[in-house]
Amino acid sequence: MAKQIKFNKQLLKFAVGLSLVLQGTTRALALDLTAPIALESSQVLPGGVKDPRFLNILMSIDTKFDGAGQSVPLGDPLNQQVRWTDVISIQSNVDAGAVRSTLRSAGLDANGSPGSTTGQVNTFVNVKVPALAVGVTDKLTVAIALPIMNVSIAADTGFVRSAEGQSWVDQLCTLSIDQCNQAADKLNNSVNQKLNHYGYQPIRSKNFSSLGDIQLVGKYLIYQDEKHHWTLKSTLVVPTGIAPNVDLALDVPTGDGRFQFGETVVYDHYLTEDLRWNAYGGLMALLPNQMEKRIPVEINNPISGDKEKLTRNLSASFAFGTSMKRLFPSLGLTAGAGYSFQFMPKVRYSGGTQFVSAPMRYSFLEDLTPVQVLHSATLMAGFSTVEWYQNKKFFYPFQANLILSHPLLGRSVTTNDVVSGELVLFF
Numbered sequence: 001m002a003k004q005i006k007f008n009k010q011l012l013k014f015a016v017g018l019s020l021v022l023q024g025t026t027r028a029l030a031l032d033l034t035a036p037i038a039l040e041s042s043q044v045l046p047g048g049v050k051d052p053r054f055l056n057i058l059m060s061i062d063t064k065f066d067g068a069g070q071s072v073p074l075g076d077p078l079n080q081q082v083r084w085t086d087v088i089s090i091q092s093n094v095d096a097g098a099v100r101s102t103l104r105s106a107g108l109d110a111n112g113s114p115g116s117t118t119g120q121v122n123t124f125v126n127v128k129v130p131a132l133a134v135g136v137t138d139k140l141t142v143a144i145a146l147p148i149m150n151v152s153i154a155a156d157t158g159f160v161r162s163a164e165g166q167s168w169v170d171q172l173c174t175l176s177i178d179q180c181n182q183a184a185d186k187l188n189n190s191v192n193q194k195l196n197h198y199g200y201q202p203i204r205s206k207n208f209s210s211l212g213d214i215q216l217v218g219k220y221l222i223y224q225d226e227k228h229h230w231t232l233k234s235t236l237v238v239p240t241g242i243a244p245n246v247d248l249a250l251d252v253p254t255g256d257g258r259f260q261f262g263e264t265v266v267y268d269h270y271l272t273e274d275l276r277w278n279a280y281g282g283l284m285a286l287l288p289n290q291m292e293k294r295i296p297v298e299i300n301n302p303i304s305g306d307k308e309k310l311t312r313n314l315s316a317s318f319a320f321g322t323s324m325k326r327l328f329p330s331l332g333l334t335a336g337a338g339y340s341f342q343f344m345p346k347v348r349y350s351g352g353t354q355f356v357s358a359p360m361r362y363s364f365l366e367d368l369t370p371v372q373v374l375h376s377a378t379l380m381a382g383f384s385t386v387e388w389y390q391n392k393k394f395f396y397p398f399q400a401n402l403i404l405s406h407p408l409l410g411r412s413v414t415t416n417d418v419v420s421g422e423l424v425l426f427f
Contacts, residue, residue: 032317033342034059035376035405035418039323040280040338042231042268044221045135050427055145057127057420065410067370074414077302078119078157078203082190084110084164090197106171114165117191118158119203123252126150127212139221147212149241149254154205157191198305200249212241213255219266227270235262235284246292246307258289258312264319274327278338281320288314295355296364310362311351317344323378334382344372374410378403386426399424 037057045051066072084103088096088110103110128150133143161169165187173180186193192202215237222230241255264282271277289312294304323338347369355361382401388394401422407415 033344033372033374033410033413035374035407036321036338036340036378037405037418037420038401038403038422039325039336039378039380040264040266040278040321041325042221042229042266042278044139044141044219044231045133047135047137049135051133051135051143052425052427053129053131053133054423055127055129055131055420056422057125057129057418059125059127059414059416059418061123061125061414061416062121063415065407065413065415067412069409069411071415073120074123075119075121075155078117078121078191081113081116082159083113084108086194087114087190090194102168102171102175106167108164108168112164113162114168114187115162116160118160119191120154120156121203121250122154124152124154125252126152133217141219143217143219145215145217147214147241147254148209149212150207150209151252151254152207153250153252155203155250156205157189157203159188159190161187194303195249198303199247200303201247203250210242210254213260214238214240229268229270231266231268233262233264233266233282235264236260237262237284239289244291246294249303256286257291259287261285261287274329276325276327277322278325279322282318284317284319286315286317288312290351293349293365295352295361296368297361299364299367301364302368306354308352308354310349313348313350315345315347317342319343325380329387332384332387334380334384336378336380336382338378338380340374340376340378342372342374342376346371370412372410372412374413375408376405377408378405380404397426 037055062074063071064074066076084099088099091099100110126149128148129145130148131143131145133141135141169180169184169187172183195202215235217236218234220232220234222232224230237256237260239255239257239259242253243255243257244253245251262282262284264280266280267278269277290309291312292307292309294302295306295308296302296304297306319340319342321338321340323336325334325336327334346366348366349362352362380401380403382399384397384399385394386397386399389397399422401424403418403420403422405418405420407413407417
């Protein structure tokens, strides 16, 4: 190998212990805060060494922490009581008059309810991330990652008819079987009926693939001695994924739609030659961008027919964490465990002009993206042939890692585990 890879004990610590420098890759899911996909490390590549990697991230999303920290189904917002006034509001003038007439004929109060909508949403995300890291010098490593997203959405909506709803349908059936059947169908598909009225695409199951947001990463070794390593990690996220779509009520974008720039300080302390303690802290600046948004009419109700282009203001997410990692070089094994804390403030918007006479509508919009908090635990296990290669017992050095991250507590974030597998080669 050019500039032969120096497989001494120091590089062995690197080869078995280096976590993926692209730890924020799951941000490309546009899920905002999600559990980490790796344990941090201060290690950098020796100059001239190339490090191709392949990461596979699996995540099933069906529950989330609400604003109070309670776990709720992802489709929970679809489970709502419907009022007759809601039904009337999305009808044409002629149909609205007909509904009022049949309500009076059935002896029903227009302030009552025909029943409740139901909904279930499950999303499975499979992210394949080819990446390449290069040791530019013995202190500077740069890397690029291209996440390829495969998303599967299973969605189902329905309607549970109340006694009032059944009485209304029965009244229609006495007048016209065709009208009776049409009304029953509309009630059963009331969620998509309302979405269609406001110009949204209907909620349905689907599968799609797309490139996510590309990440460029640099790690610079600030200081190193026998026991202490300090590294500065810089990250640039380029918005190459599918940005949020204002016309999708069930939107799973593969990108955030804006540039992001992050800085993280990483510290490693070697308690023994094969036992390492890590701590890190940093922020990701979320740069301003223009985007079209639906402007809510009332609080906690995102459905609106009014759209306007706004500026999503400058913001930042913060991450802190710690971990322990133990190497077993003669066995080619490594094990580690860590804790991380992440925080993202409420999203703020500016530049709105259409509803200056009703400024609370912009506040309603901001309330839909509240403060996010996530506490996570991460476990990792790894296998490496580096020690065997060094002792001429194996023909090629590589590393394979399996990582499980579990959300412990949170607010307004997903509750689901993140599983990732990583294959690392050395040239």
